[in-house]
Amino acid sequence: xxxxxxxxxxxxxxxxxxxxxxxxxxxxxxxxxxxxxxxxxxxxxxxxxxxxxxxxxxxxxxxxxxxxxxxxxxxxxxxxxxxxxxxxxxxxxxxxxxxxxxxxxxxxxxxxxxxxxxxxxxxxxxxxxxxxxxxxxxxxxxxxxxxxxxxxxxxxxxxxxxxxxxxxxxxxxxxxxxxxxxxxxxxxxxxxxxxxxxx
Ligand code: VGL
Numbered sequence: 001x002x003x004x005x006x007x008x009x010x011x012x013x014x015x016x017x018x019x020x021x022x023x024x025x026x027x028x029x030x031x032x033x034x035x036x037x038x039x040x041x042x043x044x045x046x047x048x049x050x051x052x053x054x055x056x057x058x059x060x061x062x063x064x065x066x067x068x069x070x071x072x073x074x075x076x077x078x079x080x081x082x083x084x085x086x087x088x089x090x091x092x093x094x095x096x097x098x099x100x101x102x103x104x105x106x107x108x109x110x111x112x113x114x115x116x117x118x119x120x121x122x123x124x125x126x127x128x129x130x131x132x133x134x135x136x137x138x139x140x141x142x143x144x145x146x147x148x149x150x151x152x153x154x155x156x157x158x159x160x161x162x163x164x165x166x167x168x169x170x171x172x173x174x175x176x177x178x179x180x181x182x183x184x185x186x187x188x189x190x191x192x193x194x195x196x197x198x199x
Contacts, residue, residue, distance in 0.1 A: 002130065002196070002197045003045075003046070004127060004128060004129040004130055005041070005046050005128065005129075005130045005131075005132060005197055006041070006046055006047040006048070006049060006123065006126065006128040006130075006131055006132070007037055007038060007041040007046065007047070007048045007049065007131075007132050007133075007134075008049045008050075008051065008108060008119075008131050008132070008133045008134075008135075008145065008149075009034050009037075009038065009048070009049070009050040009051070009086070009088075009134060009135050010051050010108055010133060010134070010135030010136060010141050010142050010145050011051055011052060011053050011073075011135050011136045011137070011141045011142075012027075012030060012031060012034060012050070012082055012083050012086050012135050012136055013052055013053060013073055013079070013080055013081065013082055013083065013136075014078060014079050014080070014081055014082075014083060014084075015053075015072040015073045015079035015080065016053075016072070016073075016136040016137060017031075017083050017136075020072070020079055021070055021071060021072040021073075021079050022069055022070055022072035022073075022166075024136050024137045024164045024165065024166050025164065025166075025167070026164050027136050027137070027164045028083060028085075029164060030134055030135060030136060030162045030163060030164055031083050031085045031086050032085075033134065033159065033161050033162040033189075033190040034086065034134050034135065034159075034162045034190075035085070035086055035087035036190055036194075037132070037134065037159065037162065037190045037193070037194070038086075038087060038088060038089055038092070039087065039089065040194050040197075041089075041132075042089035042090075042091065042092075044197065044198075046197075047093065047126050047128060048088065048089055048091070048092045048093070049092065049093045049094075049095055049108075049119070049122070050082065050086075050088055050092050050093070050094050050095070051094075051095040051096075051097060051108035051111055051119075051135075051141070051145065052073065052080060052082065052094060052095070052096055052097070053072065053073035053080065053097060053098045053105075053141070054073060054075045054080060054096035054097060054098055054099045054111075055071075055072070055073055055074055055075060055080075055098045055099065056074070056075060056099060056101050057071070057074050058101060059098070059101045059102070060101065060102050060103075061098060061103070061104050061105075067104070073098070075096075075099065093113055093122060094113065094114065095108050095111040095112065095113055095119050095122075096111050096112060096113075096114075097110045097111030097112075098110075098111075106140050106141045106143075106144035106145075107141065107144040107145045107147075107148045108141070108145040108148075109145060109148035109149070109152065120152050123152075123154070128154070129154060129155060130154065130155040130156070130157065131149045131154045131155070131156050131157075132156075132157050132159060132193055133145060133146050133149065133156060133157070133158055133159065134158070134159035134162030134163055134190070135162070135163065136163070136164055137163075137164065137165050137166045137173075138163045138164060138165035138166075138173040138176050138177070139165040139166055139167065139168075139172040139173045139175070139176040140166060142158070142163055142176070143176040143179065143180060146158060146180050146183070146185050147179070147180065147183055150183045150184055150185060155186070156180075156184070156185045156186065157185070157186045157187065157188050157193060158177075158180060158185050158186070158187050158188075159188065159189065159190050159193065160187050160188065160189055161189045161190055162190055
């Protein structure tokens with residue numbers, strides 16, 4: 001059993017899923033594999049962390065105020081809630097990001113837990129050396145979080161069947177995966193990872 005691993009679920013929120021304000025095509029396909037992964041990590045005594053975009057109503061991240069995106073994941077709204085079918089185990093650590101009005105904060109490493117700890121500090125305190133990442137969106141917050149995890153010196157595995165991309169420009173997600181591979185990120189499906197960690 002690998003005991004230095006943790007799972008990071010990135011931004012599996014209503015607004016990034018079909019019907020949401022900034023829906024990722026097929027975004028909800030990540031919900032089942034991530035729920036399964038979270039159940040496994042938790043049962044194995046390994047940390048589960050879930051990041052969420054948590055924006056104020058007025059932020060330069062949103063198009064009306066100079067940003068690139070329609071308003072989405074406004075704090076305390078139903079659009080900012082985790083997808084209702086996402087099963088987050090008891091003890092899941094929630095990391096909120098994007099709550100500073102003049103930042104984009106794509107990366108979960110820009111966020112903080114409810115008690116104000118950075119993700120990097122939390123992972124260090126938990127002695128996590130290997131972060132397994134899935135969620136939304138491949139070409140933005142997943143990419144940015146995985147790159148920051150590498151910069152923080154962590155081993156990183158991307159859960160290939162638990163990600164989905166925006167692809168505003170066709171090919172963005174593929175390019176993101178190339179960037180991540182070059183940064184030393186490894187790739188595996190949820191089932192492969194469960195087998196590997198159990199072994
Ligand atoms: C995201 C676009 C804008 C993401 C967040 O979670 O990947 N994408 N804000």
